[in-house]
Amino acid sequence: MRSILALVFLAACGAQSTDPAADLPAGVTLAPQAAQVAPIARRADDRFAAADAVVYAQVRDIQYRVSVADGEDAPALPHTFVTLDVLRGLAGADDGDTLTLRVLGGPMGDRTLRPSHVPTFEVGERVVALVYANGETGCPFVACSEGVLRVDDSGAWTASGEPLSIVDGVPVVGETAPEEGLALVDWAASHAEHLALPGARSLDPDRPFSLHTEDGARMPVSFPVQASATDTPDTRPDWMKNLDSQPDPAEQRCLEANDFDPTLPHGC
Numbered sequence: 001m002r003s004i005l006a007l008v009f010l011a012a013c014g015a016q017s018t019d020p021a022a023d024l025p026a027g028v029t030l031a032p033q034a035a036q037v038a039p040i041a042r043r044a045d046d047r048f049a050a051a052d053a054v055v056y057a058q059v060r061d062i063q064y065r066v067s068v069a070d071g072e073d074a075p076a077l078p079h080t081f082v083t084l085d086v087l088r089g090l091a092g093a094d095d096g097d098t099l100t101l102r103v104l105g106g107p108m109g110d111r112t113l114r115p116s117h118v119p120t121f122e123v124g125e126r127v128v129a130l131v132y133a134n135g136e137t138g139c140p141f142v143a144c145s146e147g148v149l150r151v152d153d154s155g156a157w158t159a160s161g162e163p164l165s166i167v168d169g170v171p172v173v174g175e176t177a178p179e180e181g182l183a184l185v186d187w188a189a190s191h192a193e194h195l196a197l198p199g200a201r202s203l204d205p206d207r208p209f210s211l212h213t214e215d216g217a218r219m220p221v222s223f224p225v226q227a228s229a230t231d232t233p234d235t236r237p238d239w240m241k242n243l244d245s246q247p248d249p250a251e252q253r254c255l256e257a258n259d260f261d262p263t264l265p266h267g268c
Helices: 044-050 180-192 249-257
Strands: 053-066 078-091 098-104 106-108 111-113 126-131 148-152 155-158 163-167 170-173
Touching (some): 053 098, 078 180, 098 126, 163 180
Antiparallel strands (some): 053 126, 078 106, 126 148, 148 155, 163 170
């Protein structure tokens, strides 16, 4: 039997463009071996402009909390509170700021919720983060995992661990090197530093919260390919729609058979 926790979410990213050269700056071409443009580089200006803040930061602390159940549309679910020390505020934040972000997923009793495509974090790691709607969505980044880039002494990486390098001024997937880490930070700065972003709020992990959608709460942003007329109808409850994810048909059938309860084991 498989726990529904392992099945329930395809997280807040939306569909991805299949054209590796989509939305590149005019005049930029890529060599065949470096043709897989990183998602963050597609419509990059739009992505950065959608953020509340863009930061280069280090993870200082991680804490786990469970939301308060608030009716059928707001079950109790585990969340991770990630505290970032801002090393370089690229837009909407200053160097030295601290931000605590709430991300869906984490331990709950003897189970762990790991939403697909929602990034996880480790204390001490460095990231470039396009922060958006912290506390309003299950994934507080622009296009969820696409809005998180990892940087270490060996290079630069997507949130899922794909190596990145800057080719002709554009991040591409394929390989990396030690100098690519700061090169990626500089690339992000070139897209962010001219923006007047409003800033991201920092949350208190010890303040009770629920998944009930507050008036005025924003929906996640994504940059999907054009939807097909044959897409699976979205019959999920509102709290799950607010993650801006569309499960595949098999996953949706499992959820419907389990009355969309993500905490009970269910054999599918």
